[in-house]
Amino acid sequence: MVIAIGFEGSANKLGIGIIKDGVVLSNPRRTYITPPGQGFLPRDTAKHHQDCVLEVLKEALDTAKIDTNDIDIVCYTKGPGMGAPLVSVAVVARTVAQLWKKPLLGVNHCIAHIEMGRLITGAQNPTVLYVSGGNTQVISYSQRRYRIFGETIDIAVGNCLDRFARVLKLSNNPSPGYNIEQMAKRGKKFLELPYVVKGMDVSFSGLLSFIEERANQVLESGEFTPEDLCFSLQETIFAMLIEITERAMAHCGSQEVLIVGGVGCNKRLQEMMGIMADERGAKLFATDERFCIDNGAMIAQAGSEMFRSGQTMAWEDTFCTQRYRTDEVEVTWRD
Amino acid sequence: MAAEGAAERDQMVLLKQGAEAKIYSGTFMGRPAIIKERFSKAYRHPDLDKSLTVQRTKAEVRSIMRCRMIGICTPAVYFVDMERHRIYMEHVAASITVREYIADLERSCSANHVSALRPLAEKIGATVGLMHSHNVIHGDLTTSNMLLSRLPKDGPDAGGDTLDGYRLVLIDFGLGYKEGLAEDKGVDLYVLERAFLSTHPNTEALFSVILEHYKLGYGKGAADVINKLEEIRMRGRKRTMVG
Numbered sequence: 001m002v003i004a005i006g007f008e009g010s011a012n013k014l015g016i017g018i019i020k021d022g023v024v025l026s027n028p029r030r031t032y033i034t035p036p037g038q039g040f041l042p043r044d045t046a047k048h049h050q051d052c053v054l055e056v057l058k059e060a061l062d063t064a065k066i067d068t069n070d071i072d073i074v075c076y077t078k079g080p081g082m083g084a085p086l087v088s089v090a091v092v093a094r095t096v097a098q099l100w101k102k103p104l105l106g107v108n109h110c111i112a113h114i115e116m117g118r119l120i121t122g123a124q125n126p127t128v129l130y131v132s133g134g135n136t137q138v139i140s141y142s143q144r145r146y147r148i149f150g151e152t153i154d155i156a157v158g159n160c161l162d163r164f165a166r167v168l169k170l171s172n173n174p175s176p177g178y179n180i181e182q183m184a185k186r187g188k189k190f191l192e193l194p195y196v197v198k199g200m201d202v203s204f205s206g207l208l209s210f211i212e213e214r215a216n217q218v219l220e221s222g223e224f225t226p227e228d229l230c231f232s233l234q235e236t237i238f239a240m241l242i243e244i245t246e247r248a249m250a251h252c253g254s255q256e257v258l259i260v261g262g263v264g265c266n267k268r269l270q271e272m273m274g275i276m277a278d279e280r281g282a283k284l285f286a287t288d289e290r291f292c293i294d295n296g297a298m299i300a301q302a303g304s305e306m307f308r309s310g311q312t313m314a315w316e317d318t319f320c321t322q323r324y325r326t327d328e329v330e331v332t333w334r335d
Numbered sequence: 336m337a338a339e340g341a342a343e344r345d346q347m348v349l350l351k352q353g354a355e356a357k358i359y360s361g362t363f364m365g366r367p368a369i370i371k372e373r374f375s376k377a378y379r380h381p382d383l384d385k386s387l388t389v390q391r392t393k394a395e396v397r398s399i400m401r402c403r404m405i406g407i408c409t410p411a412v413y414f415v416d417m418e419r420h421r422i423y424m425e426h427v428a429a430s431i432t433v434r435e436y437i438a439d440l441e442r443s444c445s446a447n448h449v450s451a452l453r454p455l456a457e458k459i460g461a462t463v464g465l466m467h468s469h470n471v472i473h474g475d476l477t478t479s480n481m482l483l484s485r486l487p488k489d490g491p492d493a494g495g496d497t498l499d500g501y502r503l504v505l506i507d508f509g510l511g512y513k514e515g516l517a518e519d520k521g522v523d524l525y526v527l528e529r530a531f532l533s534t535h536p537n538t539e540a541l542f543s544v545i546l547e548h549y550k551l552g553y554g555k556g557a558a559d560v561i562n563k564l565e566e567i568r569m570r571g572r573k574r575t576m577v578g
């Protein structure tokens with residue numbers, strides 16, 4: 001039996017989750033929301049996390065109804081992410097690990113998304129589309145690594161959505177992507193946007209500058225509505241993502257596809273992926289916002305797997321790192 | 336159309352279904368042919384779907400033509416049916432993909448497969464270098480999109496530009512285009528590097544051979560592209576990946 005507590009705060013979400021043998025006992029989360037038109041800055045985000053971390057920790061422990069003595073392992077996000085928020089949360093994980101006299105494990109955030117997706121959906125060996133504010137990767141497991149087959153060569157898909165939401169001054173509550181999704185449902189007219197796929201990689205920067213430059217003009221002329229633009233943006237960037245995922249599936253002969261990361265809770269993305277999977281006779285696995293969006297339980301889950309396979313981390317290695325690639329981690333818990 | 340009729344009467348046998356195209360074998364005017372038919376993808380918006388299908392069929396034909404003009408082996412295009420998004424092309428006889436070839440070698444002589452693959456890596460590098468020196472970007476350089484075709488023993492093509500009895504043939508140019516910028520060539524190499532290393536783990540040494548011979552095949556100006564490649568790799572590593 002493994003009971004793990006996970007601390008996550010690599011971006012604007014602070015989450016702490018407790019997992020007992022793959023069962024989520026608690027998973028509270030707080031999101032730092034900025035005014036419309038503004039992104040989140042490292043310092044303010046770190047401040048947000050510092051202000052609420054103890055309250056969230058108490059909530060996680062109370063809901064899980066466990067004795068801290070029973071915890072086997074304390075896990076925290078080692079990276080990748082924004083430096084200041086990462087460190088603000090890691091410091092709390094280090095403190096409780098010492099207080100409770102428990103071992104500490106630093107977890108790769110991307111790997112945690114994948115392991116949580118596998119746990120919740122039961123997918124065995126899926127091709128993974130990992131899409132979030134800072135990441136766009138198509139991943140497949142082989143020979144003890146999660147290998148990156150495709151990724152963005154410039155900005156991440158979530159970043160592209162967020163920056164477009166700023167152009168339209170959409171609310172950041174609960175997230176810019178969610179509000180784009182709602183608007184897109186009412187969009188009708190399709191504006192053709194630059195579509196850039198290179199092998200299994202994608203590029204969004206040209207598309208973003210194209211739509212940033214033209215948005216006001218086509219809106220003022222009445223040719224397109226903001227809803228139409230949200231619709232066209234989603235249709236285009238999601239089609240690019242599905243295309244590279246399908247390529248990777250064909251390449252790896254994969255019959256399962258799993259979507260993880262914050263953008264992964266978008267229903268239209270899931271629907272498009274479902275159609276693609278169907279046509280290939282493959283199966284789609286996706287989760288909802290509780291587990292797609294950054295949370296503490298996913299860190300606990302990946303940490304549990306590492307712990308079960310015998311991984312330990314020396315105290316001096318429990319630092320944070322802003323850059324930490326998915327394929328750097330040796331996956332000791334899978335065959 | 337007469338040509339279409341000629342193909343119509345023949346049997347088309349589905350060989351492979353890729354992500355966006357079906358590959359049939361058949362004949363064209365009596366010659367054995369591969370028919371590549373792009374089909375519509377139900378997940379994407381119909382306007383986008385139509386435009387991509389047309390763009391890629393055109394791009395594939397144009398890039399194949401450009402490559403053939405500069406002496407790079409690609410299948411000859413026999414006929415294009417824009418209505419049905421079909422390309423009728425030469426059936427590259429007795430071929431396997433480079434991917435299969437590498438996998439076979441890894442199985443049969445795992446100990447020294449890297450040195451056994453050296454001539455192939457040299458050929459790949461030289462070919463991509465030559466292609467880029469003429470500003471042709473492939474767009475999807477993977478080991479699945481390169482064929483090795485066994486040459487008939489003592490045939491007219493034997494020797495010279497060959498690789499132990501094989502000829503390297505580039506295919507699948509749907510994402511191809513013409514561009515002189517080092518950035519686009521660098522990305523093309525980056526795609527190849529990543530495809531190569533993720534499909535064939537522990538072959539870093541081979542990719543260096545590819546790059547060495549890329550420089551030779553490219554000639555003057557190759558250094559700019561290699562520098563770009565380094566810059567593009569750094570971009571990937573430096574991305575902080577928040578969220």
Ligand SMILES: Nc1ncnc2c1ncn2[C@@H]1O[C@H](COP(=O)(O)OP(=O)(O)OP(=O)(O)O)[C@@H](O)[C@H]1O
Binds near residue numbers: 355371426430
């Ligand atoms: N001219 C040809 N001669 C012999 N075999 C071919 C020829 N063209 C394609 N093939 C075979 O079919 C396979 C797929 O061809 P191709 O790469 O053009 O399409 P695809 O990869 O299915 O398309 P997409 O990349 O859009 O999914 C090749 O790997 C090769 O085995």
Ligand SMILES: [Mg+2]
Binds near residue numbers: 480
């Ligand atoms: Mg192909």
